[in-house]
Amino acid sequence: xxxxxxxxxxxxxxxxxxxxxxxxxxxxxxxxxxxxxxxxxxxxxxxxxxxxxxxxxxxxxxxxxxxxxxxxxxxxxxxxxxxxxxxxxxxxxxxxxxxxxxxxxxxxxxxxxxxxxxxxxxxxxxxxxxxxxxxxxxxxxxxxxxxxxxxxxxxxxxxxxxxxxxxxxxxxxxxxxxxxxxxxxxxxxxxxxxxxxxxxxxxxxxxxxxxxxxxxxxxxxxxxxxxxxxxxxxxxxxxxxxxxxxxxxxxxxxxxxxxxxxxxxxxxxxxxxxxxxxxxxxxxxxxxxxxxxxxxxxxxxxxxxxxxxxxxxxxxxxxxxxxxxxxxxxxxxxxxxxxxx
Amino acid sequence: xxxxxxxxxxxxxxxxxxxxxxxxxxxxxxxxxxxxxxxxxxxxxxxxxxxxxxxxxxxxxxxxxxxxxxxxxxxxxxxxxxxxxxxxxxxxxxxxxxxxxxxxxxxxxxxxxxxxxxxxxxxxxxxxxxxxxxxxxxxxxxxxxxxxxxxxxxxxxxxxxxxxxxxxxxxxxxxxxxxxxxxxxxxxxxxxxxxxxxxxxxxxxxxxxxxxxxxxxxxxxxxxxxxxxxxxxxxxxxxxxxxxxxxxxxxxxxxxxxxxxxxxxxxxxxxxxxxxxxxxxxxxxxxxxxxxxx
Amino acid sequence: xxxxxxxxxxxxxxxxxxxxxxxxxxxxxxxxxxxxxxxxxxxxxxxxxxxxxxxxxxxxxxxxxxxxxxxxxxxxxxxxxxxxxxxxxxxxxxxxxxxxxxxxxxxxxxxxxxxxxxxxxxxxxxxxxxxxxxxxxxxxxxxxxxxxxxxxxxxxxxxxxxxxxxxxxxxxxxxxxxxxxxxxxxxxxxxxxxxxxxxxxxxxxxxxxxxxxxxxxxxxxxxxxxxxxxxxxxxxxxxxxxxxxxxxxxxxxxxxxxxxxxxxxxxxxxxxxxxxxxxxxxxxxxxxxxxxxxxxxxxxxxxxxxxxxxxxxxxxxxxxxxxxxxxxxxxx
Numbered sequence: 006x007x008x009x010x011x012x013x014x015x016x017x018x019x020x021x022x023x024x025x026x027x028x029x030x031x032x033x034x035x036x037x038x039x040x041x042x043x044x045x046x047x048x049x050x051x052x053x054x055x056x057x058x059x060x061x062x063x064x065x066x067x068x069x070x071x072x073x074x075x076x077x078x079x080x081x082x083x084x085x086x087x088x089x090x091x092x093x094x095x096x097x098x099x100x101x102x103x104x105x106x107x108x109x110x111x112x113x114x115x116x117x118x119x120x121x122x123x124x125x126x127x128x129x130x131x132x133x134x135x136x137x138x139x140x141x142x143x144x145x146x147x148x149x150x151x152x153x154x155x156x157x158x159x160x161x162x163x164x165x166x167x168x169x170x171x172x173x174x175x176x177x178x179x180x181x182x183x184x185x186x187x188x189x190x191x192x193x194x195x196x197x198x199x200x201x202x203x204x205x206x207x208x209x210x211x212x213x214x215x216x217x218x219x220x221x222x223x224x225x226x227x228x229x230x231x232x233x234x235x236x237x238x239x240x241x242x243x244x245x246x247x248x249x250x251x252x253x254x255x256x257x258x259x260x261x262x263x264x265x266x267x268x269x270x271x272x273x274x275x276x277x278x279x280x281x282x283x284x285x286x287x288x289x290x291x292x293x294x295x296x297x298x299x300x301x302x303x304x305x306x307x308x309x310x311x312x313x314x315x316x317x318x319x320x321x322x323x324x325x326x327x328x329x330x331x332x333x334x335x336x337x338x339x340x341x342x343x344x345x346x
Numbered sequence: 347x348x349x350x351x352x353x354x355x356x357x358x359x360x361x362x363x364x365x366x367x368x369x370x371x372x373x374x375x376x377x378x379x380x381x382x383x384x385x386x387x388x389x390x391x392x393x394x395x396x397x398x399x400x401x402x403x404x405x406x407x408x409x410x411x412x413x414x415x416x417x418x419x420x421x422x423x424x425x426x427x428x429x430x431x432x433x434x435x436x437x438x439x440x441x442x443x444x445x446x447x448x449x450x451x452x453x454x455x456x457x458x459x460x461x462x463x464x465x466x467x468x469x470x471x472x473x474x475x476x477x478x479x480x481x482x483x484x485x486x487x488x489x490x491x492x493x494x495x496x497x498x499x500x501x502x503x504x505x506x507x508x509x510x511x512x513x514x515x516x517x518x519x520x521x522x523x524x525x526x527x528x529x530x531x532x533x534x535x536x537x538x539x540x541x542x543x544x545x546x547x548x549x550x551x552x553x554x555x556x557x558x559x560x561x562x563x564x565x566x567x568x569x570x571x572x573x574x575x576x577x578x579x580x581x582x583x584x585x586x587x588x589x590x591x592x593x594x595x596x597x598x599x600x601x602x603x604x605x606x607x608x609x610x611x612x613x614x615x616x617x618x619x620x621x622x623x624x625x626x627x628x629x630x631x632x633x634x635x636x637x638x639x640x
Numbered sequence: 641x642x643x644x645x646x647x648x649x650x651x652x653x654x655x656x657x658x659x660x661x662x663x664x665x666x667x668x669x670x671x672x673x674x675x676x677x678x679x680x681x682x683x684x685x686x687x688x689x690x691x692x693x694x695x696x697x698x699x700x701x702x703x704x705x706x707x708x709x710x711x712x713x714x715x716x717x718x719x720x721x722x723x724x725x726x727x728x729x730x731x732x733x734x735x736x737x738x739x740x741x742x743x744x745x746x747x748x749x750x751x752x753x754x755x756x757x758x759x760x761x762x763x764x765x766x767x768x769x770x771x772x773x774x775x776x777x778x779x780x781x782x783x784x785x786x787x788x789x790x791x792x793x794x795x796x797x798x799x800x801x802x803x804x805x806x807x808x809x810x811x812x813x814x815x816x817x818x819x820x821x822x823x824x825x826x827x828x829x830x831x832x833x834x835x836x837x838x839x840x841x842x843x844x845x846x847x848x849x850x851x852x853x854x855x856x857x858x859x860x861x862x863x864x865x866x867x868x869x870x871x872x873x874x875x876x877x878x879x880x881x882x883x884x885x886x887x888x889x890x891x892x893x894x895x896x897x898x899x900x901x902x903x904x905x906x907x908x909x910x911x912x913x914x915x916x917x918x919x920x921x922x923x924x925x926x927x928x929x930x931x932x933x934x935x936x937x938x939x940x941x942x943x944x945x946x947x948x949x950x951x952x953x954x955x956x957x958x959x960x961x962x963x964x965x966x967x968x969x970x971x972x
Binding site (some may be wrong): 012067070075096099100103104105108111113114115117125126128129137173176180226 | 533534535537538539540541542543544545549553556557
């Protein structure tokens, strides 16, 4: 899936923090939402990022788009580092990078009509004249399976969830992006509608040669739509690799735990992961997953694991990664039942 | 087109909540809007248009010979005041004043206060801080003392009243506009608009204003009523519309002097003032309910 | 602590339950004739999408529907009719007989009250005990739901707990008076998948320990498969298929169930494989089509499907479905 020498999007050491205000506005602590994340997305590729609540995946998406600007790091999109750009140069550089949000109704201005919503990026980037814009809006609405005549004049609250999400996708497609960042785009939709919208994503990917950064908390979903998968925990990436490889041969204990927790995954369920996710204001020292990891040892508390490539294109940040399949079953059964630390 | 069934997951309550909510919006809420609105429209018509098309006695320059006539006297359906002026006519012309002052102050507040508030809420940071401090200074001025100063310095007049009250209305509207803007600023559709390339004032004009307008309008209506009362108070104190020009406030002041002999002199303008303000409040409430403003 | 039910009959018997809401122009028929039986200590999963009626039907059992709702039919809990009870009578049932855990714990817990007190309050609704005694029971319940250091957590507020912990507190509140039936209405939908696994394990463990019957409402067929003994699939207010879990997943019969099943992304599927989808949207509950509600979207629909509604019947022992043209060949 890698075509061309340069990645379309290259993120290096991205850091994003939020200040938590206590009562009275006093600084209470700092949420380390994203702590040094690096990855590449190649043209035509879909990179899936899977993480649970508190993993920082949504913050990551917004930081890539500079909304708000990350505290540090580099986001190179089509050769331009977005972090260093301001104002109209940022707008121009970011033009081919669009986003689709989780809640379709929240991401569409409730007072606007569908055709105006889809035309907004065309107007802002001054694409064509009125007639050309109208044609483009109609074309893109049809592309997502909506009827321009029937749906164009409606407001979001007159649409169903699936239709509203299609409008959001149409808006993202209007100015011919190279890449779309999808932040949980189907999580608020019913199963059958979800499948429809996912198929739409695939169809658009094939027809328009789009790249996606697809973010979700559902591992099966992410694997379904992605070429490569990255697993995120508490602001850091644990494992990155081709979807099949991550699924068949997970190297990180957290990935293993995620796989085991999928309902209906296995008929005999191994024990679910223990403990509660730690607070992102006070993440554990060293490896952030160590407080819930059945394999944790002293080294995990002392030293933060670096991302190492163990197989082609398959990297993991763990001092004691799970090794190939045969041994995995034995080791994880051994360790389950022991209290970590 | 029947309402499509939402296929969002948070729907467990949707099927339950939706039909009940639909029932509440119905004839009752429409009445709550149109009855006060109808009254106000009628009153505005009476004050502004009626005297143009129907000969109404002049509100000033009455003869002392006709002073103190009771209501239902021939030619003076509400009687005359101690100076011989027709009360109904003074009510109507005084009503013009109330509407003019109320309208002007409200519009100034909406435009100036609204823009400042939206700018503060949207851009935050130093813009927010500086605008809010300016508005704080304005709101700290006691309106009546300021009006007194202006009246003393520049002489009382309708436009002076308007400016004095505007100093009050701008920060009040500004605060509402700011908090409404803050509330929607964090919504995803605002971020989506910025990601679509729309910038600055265009975002405010096309996204913020349409969404906060219901809140601003309902606040403006309630403010309208308050301004009318304030104008009445100022005129009552002699700081507003100078005599002999009619104003409901000054009519009440005059009526106070003959309260025991001819109570209707004070009661009639009071009743009109009361009814107008109540109608404005009811209209504001009805619209708030209809537009779902919290 | 084991409360094994000695009754040999079903714990809950629902017959022809119908719920409708009067709308401005027409009625909204949320539940259209639902009948099933639930036996003690079993786990039943009711699966469906939004608008299927699964939540409304359970709220009808608990008496939690708005005044405007029109409820007909019968729902007997151990022989006692639940529908049509007065508020007071229903209150006596809630807690001691049936309890419910809802989807979003942050909306169901009082943010200004300590969690321990909220549990104690639930205890004192049904038992005449002192505040201290209720507090003790609350700590025991916190321990029961595996909240570590329950003595300390008692004094915390909901916002100080994580989503999983809050849901555990909700479960503790629901268990305060040892209900015989616990209904979990999308109780894990708002939680992360790892937390969801923990909470489901907890519920199953509690069921075994306390001899409870469990009813799971969910849109997640996978969850039903791994946790339930029996599954009911609902569409447009009716039961379209019902069977024990192994039976259902071995031989899905109703095309809607199959569509649900196929639409779920599965780890085993290769990347970018198109998901088998069916078009359209769930029907408008105020204007249900004649005949089978699923017919407009069903690939196998024929004229008889559109003309008459197929009845729910036990075509195979232990497996009921409502379809004129059920799937014959087994699904992978």
